[in-house]
Amino acid sequence: MMPTLTDKEFKNFRQLMFDLAGINLTEAKKPLVSGRLAKRLGQHALDSYGDYFKLIQIDQAERQMALDLLTTNETYFFREPKHFEFLASTIAPTLRNQGPVRVWCGASSTGEEPYTIAMTLAESLGHMRFDILASDISSRVLQTAQQALYPMEDARDIPKALRTKYCLKGIGSQEGRFMIDRPLRERVRFESINLCAALPDIGCFDVIFLRNVMIYFSMETKREVVARMLPLLRPGGHFIISHSESLHGVTDQLQLIKPSIYFKRPN
Structure with missing residues (x-):
């Protein structure tokens, strides 16, 4: 069973995204953060999003991975023609x-x-x-x-x-x-x-x-x-x-x- 992203943990990720990329994650993005990071918790055998947050404080490559996963990238050719x-x-x-x-x-x-x-x-x-x-x-x-x-x-x-x-x-x-x-x-x-x-x-x-x-x-x-x-x-x-x-x-x-x-x- 996957852990639940707590409000405190979400607040930490919100602050991280703002500090790294100037991106404001609203409360509505909480399920997105939970869903996109869930697989990384599993791959590192971590029990909580808090543990994953601690990991990305010391692991630069994993921090970049988290940033990649949490960045929205919708685009297509000739958008707004x-x-x-x-x-x-x-x-x-x-x-x-x-x-x-x-x-x-x-x-x-x-x-x-x-x-x-x-x-x-x-x-x-x-x-x-x-x-x-x-x-x-x-x-x-x-x-x-x-x-x-x-x-x-x-x-x-x-x-x-x-x-x-x-x-x-x-x-x-x-x-x-x-x-x-x-x-x-x-x-x-x-x-x-x-x-x-x-x-x-x-x-x-x-x-x-x-x-x-x-x-x-x-x-x-x-x-x-x-x-x-x-x-x-x-x-x-x-x-x-x-x-x-x-x-x-x-x-x-x-x-x-x-x-x-x-x-x-x-x-």
């Missing part, structure tokens, strides 16, 4: 006459979003004219993203012409799956980055996507994260969040030009 339409029709044309275009996907999850950006830019700019940094705090999802291998049903939202051009249908042992083609994969670099900590030296970007992650942050954390990222957005660049999010009260350094699409004024 108006952003990619705007990228192709409005942003990309302004970047054609400059050096290599750089885009940062700040919460890349299992890779569907950065590969969608890559397909969009490949159509607009050509393969050799852009680079994408795709980052996430979860090492587990980054491993999946780097493989670029997905179930065939995940291709349903990719326009047919792009599916044909950029997706390789699996055969033999890979039947029922598809892979993003190599030239496109080579335009995307994956890196583990915690947005709630000091950022590594990753350079500056023409476009930053930060979608479907701030919904888990407190207002203070949102301000801190955006304040870290904005110096890396070039003047004249665009900052794109999800339609369910807002930067109202978060920063006054960006101009809203379309729902969920912001512009950094040139100096």
